[in-house]
Amino acid sequence: MDDKAPARPSRRAVLQAGAATGLLVASGVPTMVREALATHAVPDTASSLPTRPVTLRINAAMYELSLDPRTTLLDALRHQIGLTGSKKGCDHGQCGACTILVNGRRINACLTLAVMHEDDDITTIEGLASGDTLHPMQAAFIARDGFQCGYCTPGQICSAVGMLQEVRAGWPSHASQDVAAPMARLTDVEIRERMSGNICRCAAYPNIVAAIHDVAQEA
Missing domain, CATH: 1.10.150.120 ([2Fe-2S]-binding domain)
Known part of the structure; x- marks a missing residue:
């Protein structure tokens, strides 16, 4: 009985296998696969979600926005309004870099949705x-x-x-x-x-x- 371990593929064999894969790519097989997958693709509904008007009172100023309902308050502050003082660190409420004041109480802006705060008094670092x-x-x-x-x-x-x-x-x-x-x-x-x-x-x-x-x- 031969106790020797099976031989590892040679460098030549690896190169030949790579060349064969390249030929398959060039022959259009991946294109066929992509076309087959496209016929069964799940429609992208994320981009078609309607926005809704949101009015926020931030640092004693009113901002009228049109937001995806899933937009966090932090993203609305930074990307829609341009108040970049509040930082996105962990985006999971663990680091506190996004802490702001809502009606005088501190909250993590990354853990709440902007649409939830239309009647609130929001204060960021820029408003102190x-x-x-x-x-x-x-x-x-x-x-x-x-x-x-x-x-x-x-x-x-x-x-x-x-x-x-x-x-x-x-x-x-x-x-x-x-x-x-x-x-x-x-x-x-x-x-x-x-x-x-x-x-x-x-x-x-x-x-x-x-x-x-x-x-x-x-x-």
Whole structure:
């Protein structure tokens, strides 16, 4: 009995097989296959979906749009309106780069549809400043150097603004020792927990926490 392993194909055999495949392509066989598949193709209905008119109030301005109902709020902001401050990171609600404020509450714009927000007051990073005067959180991030590449920064700032509003409203967090008691002071642990949905891949977290502390103390 021969125990030798089967011989591997030679380089010449591989080249010959490749040449044969090339001849089949040149002979028109793939064309025949494509024609056969075309007769059984599934019609493309995605491009034929009707759009619908949508009016959004963003940063105190009204925008009248015509959108595919499946358009996310993030894509409407970036592609239809041109407000590119809100960033698309993971597009799955995991990184927080697209965080904006809707009726004062922070949300991930990539996880909601634009058509759901016609009666809402939407604020993006572009709408936080008052003219040439920066929002206190924006100024604090600059003063504390709370960013490096800056990609996550708009979401971090919007999230921090919304987070402080939650604290003022008495919302507890998973780090709260007593969820029924009013918070005596905003600790580093509380800030890190409440901002845990916003990822900074440059790891500027200590400076972000410091910036939030500054604004919280001034408020």
